[in-house]
Amino acid sequence: MTVIPPTSLIDEEEGDTRTAPRKLSRAEQRALAVKGKLSSPWASGLAIIIAILWTVPTFGLFVTSFRPRSEIRTSGWWTLPFNWEVTLDNYQQALFGSSTSLSTYFVNSIVITLPAVVIPISLALLAAYAFAWVDFKGRGILFVAIFALQVVPIQITLIPLLSQYVQWGLAGSFWVVWLSHSIFALPLAIYLLHNFMKEIPASLVEAARVDGAGHVKIFFQVLLPLLTPAIASFAIFQFLWVWNDLLVALVFVGGTPDVAPLTVRVAELSGTRGTAWQLLSAGAFIALAVPLVVFLALQRFFVRGLLAGSVKG
């Protein structure tokens, strides 16, 4: 069974070497053609202008977050090279100062985010498995129904959910944020994971079934390893969405400093201390740091998820 006919291997390699140079040269030709287009100074100039417009605002606030308060108030960040004064005081004050204490909210953000990523993914994996590989009556209709629920704006659910939570005496706790984020993530998660699961060849699952594997075994031993990239890309989505979320947190735990995440606190600062740029700039970058690192490290998976046709809201 494990013996691979050697001839086919060689054939493939030969085929590769034969077609490779032609393909390469074609791609090169096209690259050259494009180069001709881009070498026009207008085109590259335009690209550079867009790139600058897209980075300078962030860069400006980043520079500001390291300047002393008195400097921020009296001169623009672009004057930094002429009066070089940098400090970490802003971060110190934003994280541990008694009026802001963002470190507490940072912990809240982490505690909110991890379960809110793990729970919907596990639930969605099970559901996607049932939709993809278990034959039952009404499967098509049920799947379309879940797919259609993606359309429901979360705004429409907030007030009834909140009154339910209040009734249970759970309002303002971590539990309701986890639950809400999990619910809101499910339709998209199921849709995406189902699409990826359908791409796995049916023969693999059939073979395992013939070998006597049950659903649980098929799920863990056959499908799960193949799905890792898909899970990773959705996990990043959900992570960024939960970490960056303001509305859900504001409605369910906005008034509870022991639970509220960074976004709620930073938005609040922007409202109450809108001119305290030393705090706002440092605060914004404390909130941005984690998603930026995650994003840059795992960009590949994120793009993959995007191209699978998905954005949530």
Place this chain on the structure above:
Amino acid sequence: MDWLLTPTTTGEKFTLMVIAIVLFVLVMGVILFGIDRIKRAPVWLIVTAFLGPTLLFVAFGLVYPGIRTIRTSFYNAKGTAFVGFDNYVKAFTDDQFQTVLRNTVLWVVIVPIAATFIGLVYAVLIDRTRFESFAKTLIFLPMAISLVGASIIWKFVYEFRPDIGNIQQIGLLNQLLVWLGLPPQQFLLNQPWNTLFLIAVMVWIQAGFAMTVLSAAIKAIPDDIVEAARLDGLHGIGMFRFITVPSIRPALIVVITTIAMATLKVFDIVRTMTGGNFNTSVVAYEFYTQSFRAQNAGIGAALAVILFVLVIPIVVYNVRQLRLAEEIR
């Protein structure tokens, strides 16, 4: 055991988090292995085990609240008396709400078009150049930033200092005006332009999304088409207009509709930058103020339903276009 509901120290919070995850995994494990133990489990049992939790969550958190909200939208502010379509009539005729609707239309029209256009132009410009991946990351980064963070970044760009004596501008945009010899402006206060300056933030965020999807679509255009067009003498803008854009039309539609849906629900930007003042409010934000600040549940619910209804045609169009694209293939 109070800390299970209201943990106060960092240690308690992390413990609670671990407990929640473990508890969840345990419940799922019990369900799965219970199913596995039963020899020849009937299909309905398997389906219930795999789909049950999800259906429970979705029914409780999406379907039921949605129906409740639709019902609330036909009741008065306190939910005590049936008022028919009064809330909707008010939402469409009241001066205050008309501004809100006008702003929402502006957002939903401008953001998708501008973001897609910029994303497309940039994707074409950097396609197959030496710095492509770096150039992409630059535009893409705002996608990772929270809308709150982006709002603060741009609020600082728009920051205004009165133009008297020695006072220097600290916001970049006003400094540019001063360098050009113009008076500085209160970008977030001056109506009606302030809405446009809020919209710019959303364009800034969404262009990266458009660029990524469109760039992948451009790369998927078959080489022979491009080559044939080039032999026919198409170059530069002609190539862009007659080959690139028509070839990626399905991707363009998906991008535009997706951004439109995201824009319709925009809330964080308005709240962080202006708090909905100076006539900048949009439906998604007005929903929040009416429901949670003004305690006017009826109007709040009506606005949420309007939001829902506005999304539907966009989705239907999107799905139909996807179907068409698949048929052509």
